[in-house]
Amino acid sequence: MVGAVIDPGGDLDIVLARAKQQGVTIEKILLTHAHIDHAGATAELKRRLSIPIEGPHEGDRFWIEQLSAQGAAFGIKSEGSFEPDRWLVDGDTVSVGSLSLMVRHCPGHTPGHVIFFHQGSRFAIVGDVLFKGSIGRTDFPRGNHAELISSIRERLFPLGDDVQFLPGHGPLSTFGDERRDNPYVSDAAHGTP
Numbered sequence: 001m002v003g004a005v006i007d008p009g010g011d012l013d014i015v016l017a018r019a020k021q022q023g024v025t026i027e028k029i030l031l032t033h034a035h036i037d038h039a040g041a042t043a044e045l046k047r048r049l050s051i052p053i054e055g056p057h058e059g060d061r062f063w064i065e066q067l068s069a070q071g072a073a074f075g076i077k078s079e080g081s082f083e084p085d086r087w088l089v090d091g092d093t094v095s096v097g098s099l100s101l102m103v104r105h106c107p108g109h110t111p112g113h114v115i116f117f118h119q120g121s122r123f124a125i126v127g128d129v130l131f132k133g134s135i136g137r138t139d140f141p142r143g144n145h146a147e148l149i150s151s152i153r154e155r156l157f158p159l160g161d162d163v164q165f166l167p168g169h170g171p172l173s174t175f176g177d178e179r180r181d182n183p184y185v186s187d188a189a190h191g192t193p
């Protein structure tokens with residue numbers, strides 16, 4: 001079986017041991033965005049496995065260039081910067097083995113943030129765009145709250161209420177649950193019945 005590592009922020013020995021245990025050959029790295037907790041171990045993983053890096057959107061280039069500085073600031077060990085083999089844009093498709101994932105560009109938390117959506121299983125991996133009951137921080141350089149809200153309401157929610165998502169932090173939820181209950185992006189909070 002082949003697979004991808006999405007957002008290697010660290011703990012590569014654990015990630016690689018788990019892949020081996022499950023019989024998964026890692027064929028690529030996918031990135032939602034370039035904060036240290038999501039991309040800090042990308043350079044090391046590429047060096048160890050010689051596999052391509054796809055994502056994020058080029059809007060996050062400045063974050064990639066600052067990975068060493070981010071690591072120093074947060075006390076996280078990182079081999080730092082890298083050059084993705086492929087920058088992603090809205091509407092792209094990425095493959096993992098025989099699976100196709102749709103890419104949506106969802107800026108706001110970072111300008112180059114993307115999410116990955118698998119149509120067949122109705123499952124999305126959304127990084128730090130949306131969480132169960134919350135949304136991504138926008139107080140970092142080039143964060144934009146209004147843009148984040150539009151990304152969620154115009155690019156995530158139209159994928160369907162039934163879509164389950166894995167956020168970058170915390171538990172799973174569905175777009176439908178967040179449309180109903182999330183205080184930042186619910187229909188009620190945005191005046192739609």
Ligand SMILES: [Zn+2]
Nearest residue numbers: 033035109128
């Ligand atoms: Zn982040």
Ligand SMILES: [Zn+2]
Nearest residue numbers: 035037128168
């Ligand atoms: Zn994060």
